[in-house]
Amino acid sequence: MVTTPVHIAVTGTHSTGKTVLMRRAEMELRAIGLRVARVHGLGKRAAAIGLPKMQRHTAASTEWIIATGIAEELAHIADSDVILSDSAPINALAYYTAALEFRGEVSEPTTIQRLEQLVASQSPRYELLLATELDLAEPAPTTHDHDLRYRHLVDRHVHDWLFRTNWPHQLVANSDDSRDEAIALIKRRVAS
Template sequence: MTDPIRIGVLGTYSTGKTLLLKRIEMELRGHGLTVARTSGLGKRAAAAGLPKMQHHTVASTEWIIAQGIADEITAAQGADVVLADRAAIDAVAYFTAAMEYRGERPRRLERERLRLLASTQVPKYDLLLATVLDESVPVEHKHSHDPRYRRLVDAHTHSLLADDVVPHRRVTSEPDSQAHGIELALNLCLKEAVV
């Protein structure tokens, strides 16, 4: 059995990550590929009593990274493609944004440990798509909306990707950018399926 193709999406909330993954999934399934998608980490963290969004802690961030890793391993069983809603590095961006939002600084060793844990997962992704905040797009009602925190997560997401020189593609809310992200994923998966 070969390893599946892994595509991760990350970015601040209400920037179209889930919709982008659904569209990619539909395209891939339409070409006969078996697709598994991970999701729901934030909801499960809250159900476990862990803080989230601007209240993230070291423990909640570590849980999200570890659970995301476990979810991706489970999803990979028998799938041609794994679509990860919230690639591991995403959790670090949410955490660092929460710390800045609260005016706190994490201890250096904790911050480095979380970044290292997330960075061990980066090589597993064949494609990372990072959504870009467009504040003119309305926020979904399912999120408690704090514009400042949302901007901080966006800034920290793109800063982490740049600082760690993580290969990725930026995806804006523009239809052409969305279509290009879907096309990149589709071409990658179809090329690998043929090999």
């Protein structure tokens, strides 16, 4: 049995299966008797309080999403065996830097540096980081704003950050085999 919560997160652009993957992991881990907390819906909640998202993402909305995710994860430490996050902190930063590029804007270097430091300070918390990949052959669902250029920018910013920082992660492709492998990896990590 797990004695301290195992933190697992997923990162990637929207509609690449992050939430579906974490829901499945949650169900399978609960089925073997583990107490699972899931942190999700941060972008929707940010929008509900009036913060901009997607192409209009700002430094303030980025920081709010990161800080709220951190706070929610911390709130579950005492009552969970596993904490699953549908959106690692790098996601908020990637959405922001992609939005800047999309709009042709440049942020103050100190703002980007501060946000990168916040993301880097939280990344060691995750024992396993999964990174979904954008499949351009897969038609985009109609549940989000699917400007293909923006989705591609977010995907590139996520994977550029992972490459630049050399942060350990497992790629999850848009295939049943890859998703099954990710679930098996989650189960092995939780069992270790």
